[in-house]
Amino acid sequence: MSEKVKVTIDGITIDVDPGTSILNAARQIGGDIVPPAMCYYSKLEGSGGKCRTCLVKVSKGSEKDPRPMPKLVASCRTGVMDGMEVQNITSPEVIEARKGVVEILLINHPLDCPVCDQAGECHLQDLSYEHGVANTRYEFERRTFERIDIGDKIQLHMTRCILCYRCVYVADQLTDGRQHGILGRGDASEISTYIEKAIDNDFSGNVIDVCPVGALTDRTFRFKNRVWFTKPVDAHRDCPTCKGKVTLWYKGEEVLRVTGRKDQFGEVEDFICNTCRFETKNTSDWVIEGPRQIAHTSVISANHYEMLPLPVIKQNQALIEANKIEFDRASKI
């Protein structure tokens, strides 16, 4: 391995391997200075650069060439240089631009969170909560599409799609023999029906896990429950096709759905096969490892039996009790 390079993000310096992106360097530091990423997915080659939520300012290019970069750059697709200095949350320009991107991502989004299966684990929801403005300046009819069932397991609700291309890369990189899945151009683009052909593949279900919004959802889970009333448990089994390492989402004794194990950045640790995802829903099929740690910013953890350290809840005894009661109630239904 060649020499490490030094990069400073929002005043915090870290040594990383050459070729690391700014985003991944920030993830190594962790915390608030990690730019939000809606399209980049470390396990999908070529992803990133599209949503523009991860924009940062490079105030110093490198030790050799200290000039700042003229424009904000997509941190997910810009490599670090030795001596580079980056501003993310310390730059008002970045915050302003990101706010703009969020506003723009939302203008054609249906905002149907109350009936959306992704609610609670939607990255767009988190993002707009953190960076958005309360009301929209967009006064035109929003773009809508018909819902499409892609096979009997997956539903595509194109209206909610933010065209991050992640599912396209999944279909391209995990399943055989297809090119890409976007038809049309500009704001009339849509995920193409060619994806239907990919559905036969063992790994097609992963498009659900990578989708940052509720555009691709699990039909075997649809409307069964709100995610925050389910409890995630890590489990594994001996699977001939994939590693068989999954998260089971329980309500009471029943496994409502099976997903890959998502890390703190919302990325699955391993892609899982369709048999594990859709057809193995009995506890007896699995070796249970223990409760899944969910990032505490997610609403899922709000009803988590393990009481993740949400500041208010942790300090307020009444809330802790209320939460327990709510959880018990939910898991009995």
Next chain:
Amino acid sequence: MRKENNLSHLISHISNLVKMARKLLLEHINVPGINTLDVYRQHGGYRSVEKALKTMSPDAIVEEVKTSGLRGRGGAGFPTGMKWSFLAKPEGKERYLVCNADESEPGTFKDRYLMTYIPHALIEGMIVSSFALGARTSYIYVRGEMMPQIRILEKAIAEAKNAGFLGKNILGTGYDLELYVQPGGGAYICGEETALIESLEGKRGNPRIKPPFPAISGVWACPTVVNNVETIAAVVPIINDGGEEYAKIGIGRSTGTKLISASGNLNKPGVYEIDLGVPVEEFIYSDEYCGGIANGKRLKAVVAGGSSVPILPANLSLKTVNGESRLMSYESLSDGGFQSGSMLGSGGFIAFDEDQCIVRNTWNFARFYHHESCGQCSPCREGTGWMEKVLHRLEYGHGKMSDIDLLVDVARKIEGNTICPLGDAAAWPVASAIRHFRDEFEWHVTNPKEAMDRNYGLAKYADPLPKLEEVSQ
């Protein structure tokens, strides 16, 4: 009508005579049969191939192009010689030259003209340029709608091949070159060089994220140069007469001649070959060029370099804020930056007379960019549509005063935050139209009924130059 002072008229007349003798690309455009190899050769065609392949080294050609000061004619104006010298030359990897003939920018139609009438000028330039870059396969990526031009080029290539200018062992020099015409994907975005490369490879024409630049990894992940039709055609006179001769034409760092596609309310719209540095005023009003504004009207605004560049009101089109005469050159047209300048761009010169509606035109451009956005990155995909809808509302009498600032704000959110320059190209026309013609937008809001029946007219745009402070607000 504008009154010419006699002396300046005379001077411009004489200088025009000199210029006429110096047309480099279009000199023989009116010769019957110039589209055939035989007639083209009778008029000096393919001399540069003989000279380059038989007497020059590839590096010497690159040097000659550097000396000429030639800058890319596709829009960005990047020095061609420098671009060529950046081309990576790893062992065991092919290199490619791709000619960008996707010409789709509203207001630009010079490449089509050149390819239709003197296709061999492009083929000749391709051979010399490919030799200089060490490419053994080259492509001409032609806009899909230009079927006739595709046939013309294919015929010309067949002729050149028959005569030994293409194929194996060209003119006995041992140099091999295959030249292919590729019909385009039918989208404006396929003119962006990395989208073009994707499309050429048979994929959806989405721009790539740079770096890596095509010079390192382009077609089939091999080092690639993408150049505009006119850029490549200009290599022919540079090799024939030498880079130094070429550099004598023009002004400052804008050397040589440039094809201008003139359209709009002009007496004589069309494609003109000018020496870079001709005053805008002369270009519009002299009989050598556009012959003034049609129907005796007055000039209201100019878009000097194709729909993507900022629009300028008449006064700022003819003079810079400092009161200097505005010239048709890269530097002079961009003098004043975005506050009071524009760009030469691809040379799509659109003149608007006093009867034209700026709001309508801005909406029309916005509609184009909305339609042509590839949709990859969020600010451009969603922002172009948003601007288009707001402009539509303004134009059709339902606008609000706050819409004007909203447009400025959306344009700012797109500009600089996208993968490729189409986002900027969509934002600039809107931002500049509001900067220079805000009162006309406001009038559309305050007088919606009237705005549907008549145009705002000239307002103050033919007035003397604004003060520097006024413009830079």
